[in-house]
Amino acid sequence: MELSNIEKLLEKYFEGETTISEEEKLKVYFTGEDVSPDLEKYKPLFEYFSQESTVAPTRNITLKKNRKSWYYSIGIAASIALAVGLFFTKTAPEPNHDLGTYDDPEIALEETKKILNMVSQYMNEGKEGLVYLKEFENTKNKFIK
Amino acid sequence: MKEGAFITLTNTFKDKLFRLAKRLLVSNEEAEDATQEILLKLWRNKSKMGEYKNVEAFAMTMTKNYCYDKLKAKETGNLKIVHSNYQDDKPSLQRQLEAKDSLDWVGKIMNSLPEQQRAIIQLRDIEQYTNPEIADMLGLNETTVRVALSRGRKKIREELLKKHNYGVV
Numbered sequence: 001m002e003l004s005n006i007e008k009l010l011e012k013y014f015e016g017e018t019t020i021s022e023e024e025k026l027k028v029y030f031t032g033e034d035v036s037p038d039l040e041k042y043k044p045l046f047e048y049f050s051q052e053s054t055v056a057p058t059r060n061i062t063l064k065k066n067r068k069s070w071y072y073s074i075g076i077a078a079s080i081a082l083a084v085g086l087f088f089t090k091t092a093p094e095p096n097h098d099l100g101t102y103d104d105p106e107i108a109l110e111e112t113k114k115i116l117n118m119v120s121q122y123m124n125e126g127k128e129g130l131v132y133l134k135e136f137e138n139t140k141n142k143f144i145k
Numbered sequence: 146m147k148e149g150a151f152i153t154l155t156n157t158f159k160d161k162l163f164r165l166a167k168r169l170l171v172s173n174e175e176a177e178d179a180t181q182e183i184l185l186k187l188w189r190n191k192s193k194m195g196e197y198k199n200v201e202a203f204a205m206t207m208t209k210n211y212c213y214d215k216l217k218a219k220e221t222g223n224l225k226i227v228h229s230n231y232q233d234d235k236p237s238l239q240r241q242l243e244a245k246d247s248l249d250w251v252g253k254i255m256n257s258l259p260e261q262q263r264a265i266i267q268l269r270d271i272e273q274y275t276n277p278e279i280a281d282m283l284g285l286n287e288t289t290v291r292v293a294l295s296r297g298r299k300k301i302r303e304e305l306l307k308k309h310n311y312g313v314v
Contacts, residue, residue, distance in 0.1 A: 014302055016295030020273055041309040044247035045301060048255075049270045051248060057163045059177045061184055 169212035262297030
């Protein structure tokens, strides 16, 4: 094809106004042997385009091998196992209802008092440890008034 | 639809999906994953296949959306290092080395274009779809496609000439 024609097409090409068939002409021209030295610089562009149009994936793409559905079935299996496990463990031990109840209210009162006393005694013992906090307070007051 | 028929149908455009994905995601592995994912999605929705006007165009749109999502996820997931106070006037060593192989160089230029221009040039100059088809696939109007195409091509030309004249001018 004439050189001036190619140049015109190139100009149109960069304006985005060429048709597919005109672009095909350009591609044929530039991938051929006989490219004018002035236009040599555009050669890699069109060569690249035709090279890229043949690229294909190397890995075979399959439909059966579905990673997601694999996870899916594992998930279902796990949840069934969990449900079954819960069902069996929950029904196993019967709670003991004998809590050692007192029949006589007097004794019950005494026992309750004893327990409450014990609790308050432990509480007081625990509070003794807090005396040190007072020391901190004193020291702090020495510096910050 | 039987699996055999589905495979025959998708085989006609499977590579195109892959190439578009590769153009947008750059990495080979990611593009293969994308293609697989798109084909599986199509396979799962095979009952709706009859409703699509053009399965190929539909698959292309799916690929585009998938890749854009991937790119967005990457952008938010990755820490970007931006040199704002650093500029090198000379072409870097890496650039000089890359320039050796002019075809690779075109690829590099192309992959440095904005996603939209990249996708449009891929579809037009490599896959040879018409502008109306591309507009339909990418959800753009035809004028946008033409303008983006022209911009992308001019940008490639500019970079290509820069490289070509390097050391001459």
